[in-house]
Amino acid sequence: MKTEVKRNLDKTYLLIEEEGIYEEDYQMHMLRENKIPGLLEVRGRGAGENSQYYYDISCKVSMKTKYEKIPIGYEELKAFLYQLLTVMKEMKKYFLSENKVILDPEFIYYEKGVFFFCFLPRYAKETTNEFRHLAEYFVSRAEYQEKECVFLAYELHKISMQENYSMKQIQMLMENRLERADGTAEITAEGVCYRGGNIG
Template identity: 45%
Template sequence: MERKITIEEHDLYQEDYQIRMLKANSLDGILKVGARGMNGSSYYDYDVSGKVSMKAMYERSKISGEDLKLFLTQFKAVIKEVEAYLLNIHCILLKPEYIFYEESRFFFCYYPLAAQDLWEEFHTLTEYFVRQGDYEDQECIRLVFLLHKATMEENYSLEKIMAECLKRPEKDEKVDTVEEIEEMEYDTKEHDWITEQEMGSSIMKETENLWTPVRRFLNKHKKPKWGDWDGLHIEEEEL
């Protein structure tokens, strides 16, 4: 049975060259899409048969370093594929609920009416990677910190970041220690988590830095240094 997701836009449907290009060709890594107009609105239907969204997949598990490398490799290929057909790369949706996975392959929605910037959307996706990363996986730690920090730079190069992530680490290259992670500075205004909970007539706001849960996890699981163990007693031999 065919399974679809639909994006609705409350605007009159107009078929442009993008839809004609998508209908006439099968782009590798791009979900098949059908477009239609009805009752003054536009509908874009994506075939997701046999696939699971990134959001659903990582609600049950954590993102590993290998997962990230696979995603980056295929995302890079999709960008080139979209450009090869003279389509707009900023129409590639990067929210986890619009990225799908099946048999070691990621698939993306191309939404012709998207009004977004791909670089900003990718940075937002790296924040999702930070929250869902497997921090028992050293390669995952290396990648999420590299991705998130690098995409905070103005006018960053997506191609250079991907190349850095996908290169094979040197044997003596080490992952940032907990202490080094804690020294990293981030824009707390942009990256704070804000939780609003209504309690009677008052609203409680809790703001926590994006990296705080990560630091807590790493501190909890870091290996103790010599001399850091509580209750360690060394008896001196009487001479």
């Protein structure tokens, strides 16, 4: 997988190039015809025997860059998890596989309280394995001045190290935390927290 950032007068794009002839399959059709909250807008094309995907990252910063010099606080970590779970829930409505979302801080983008994810049609890595590495990243970047943040990061890491764990366990962890807070909430694609519903 090759990556490059391209800019023109008014847009910035992340270019991902993969080996294999480009195919305009149902996944690209779904992504083109539907604006799925939390997924970066993408367009694809062929380049000889390779496939190229352009993601609009205008005004956005990667998670890797955002937290390179500052730690992740509890509220931001919690918001990220809700948004990730919400995106995966939305993807199911369009028959898009969660295993094609790149869970690497370099490919997760942030803008005004909202995290955005790259859906790569030719990607084929298990979400649980990808999230395991992400959990390790959270442990290393957690704000150690916030006890709740440290506890949450280590809870995520503990779950991800279990054999044959599932993302449902992450969902249950977050729902249990909400119940302990005496309420329920969901982070929407716009980053708004509201009470009265569960993620599932």
